[in-house]
Amino acid sequence: xxxxxxxxxxxxxxxxxxxxxxxxxxxxxxxxxxxxxxxxxxxxxxxxxxxxxxxxxxxxxxxxxxxxxxxxxxxxxxxxxxxxxxxxxxxxxxxxxxxxxxxxxxxxxxxxxxxxxxxxxxxxxxxxxxxxxxxxxxxxxxxxxxxxxxxxxxxxxxxxxxxxxxxxxxxxxxxxxxxxxxxxxxxxxxxxxxxxxxxxxxxxxxxxxxxxxxxxxx
Numbered sequence: 001x002x003x004x005x006x007x008x009x010x011x012x013x014x015x016x017x018x019x020x021x022x023x024x025x026x027x028x029x030x031x032x033x034x035x036x037x038x039x040x041x042x043x044x045x046x047x048x049x050x051x052x053x054x055x056x057x058x059x060x061x062x063x064x065x066x067x068x069x070x071x072x073x074x075x076x077x078x079x080x081x082x083x084x085x086x087x088x089x090x091x092x093x094x095x096x097x098x099x100x101x102x103x104x105x106x107x108x109x110x111x112x113x114x115x116x117x118x119x120x121x122x123x124x125x126x127x128x129x130x131x132x133x134x135x136x137x138x139x140x141x142x143x144x145x146x147x148x149x150x151x152x153x154x155x156x157x158x159x160x161x162x163x164x165x166x167x168x169x170x171x172x173x174x175x176x177x178x179x180x181x182x183x184x185x186x187x188x189x190x191x192x193x194x195x196x197x198x199x200x201x202x203x204x205x206x207x208x209x210x211x212x213x214x215x216x217x218x
Contacts, residue, residue: 015046022074026067035062050074093123098157101125102195102202105159111197114176116144117157119192126151137172141180148189155190156180159197167198169205177205 001021004012013021016036023032039060043049049057050071057068092098105115105128112130120126129147134140148156158180160173177194184191194205 016040019046019049022070023063023067025070039063089124089126091122091124092117092119092157102159102197106197106200106202111161113161114140115159116147117159118148118151118153119155119157120152121154123155126153137176137179140176141183144180145183145187145189148184149187153189155192156184157192158194160194162196162198167196167201167203169194169196169203174205 001013001017005021016033019039020032020036023036024030027035039049039057040046042060043052043056052071054065054068054072057063057071058065090097090101092101101117113133114131115128116131117128118126127147131140131144134143144156144158158177160169160176162168163170173194173196177191181191192206196203196205
């Protein structure tokens with residue numbers, strides 16, 4: 001079944017075979033085909049099994065709470081995928097996509113001095129948040145990293161509004177970037193880049209040379 005699934009996709013498997021593979025996660029080293037067929041007969045369909053209450057599943061002969069746990073994960077995963085924020089998060093996994101997003105930032109009427117883009121390990125945008133200006137750069141970095149940990153972020157982009165009309169890095173931008181880069185590394189976070197936002201265009205501090213961009217495969 002594994003070979004068929006990999007070669008031809010899930011459509012090549014019957015409903016009981018999909019359930020059989022899920023059951024194997026909680027019941028290793030046992031033939032789960034009879035149990036899968038029995039569950040579908042009892043609950044009416046594969047969807048009926050996956051939507052069944054945990055207590056109802058655990059009460060079925062041969063299936064305890066531990067063995068039924070992987071079936072509950074399918075229901076949880078489906079619910080998460082259905083959330084609007086999960087579907088609509090931009091994926092900034094290439095310079096083209098990042099550039100298009102930054103162009104949209106330039107068009108905003110409310111331009112904060114400092115913004116941070118928080119990304120997950122698939123370079124999906126978790127949050128785009130303005131940061132309260134701090135006279136102490138160390139405090140600014142601590143707040144950014146605390147927020148990154150709360151969001152379970154893996155990577156960051158630091159956005160700084162240019163002090164002049166043309167986008168160029170000031171000493172404060174470079175100092176904040178260096179401090180944030182060092183601190184983020186200690187927490188296994190990646191500062192992908194600092195971007196300076198002008199009135200009509202933006203520039204990347206790492207544009208020359210550019211860092212290796214994430215693969216555009218999400």
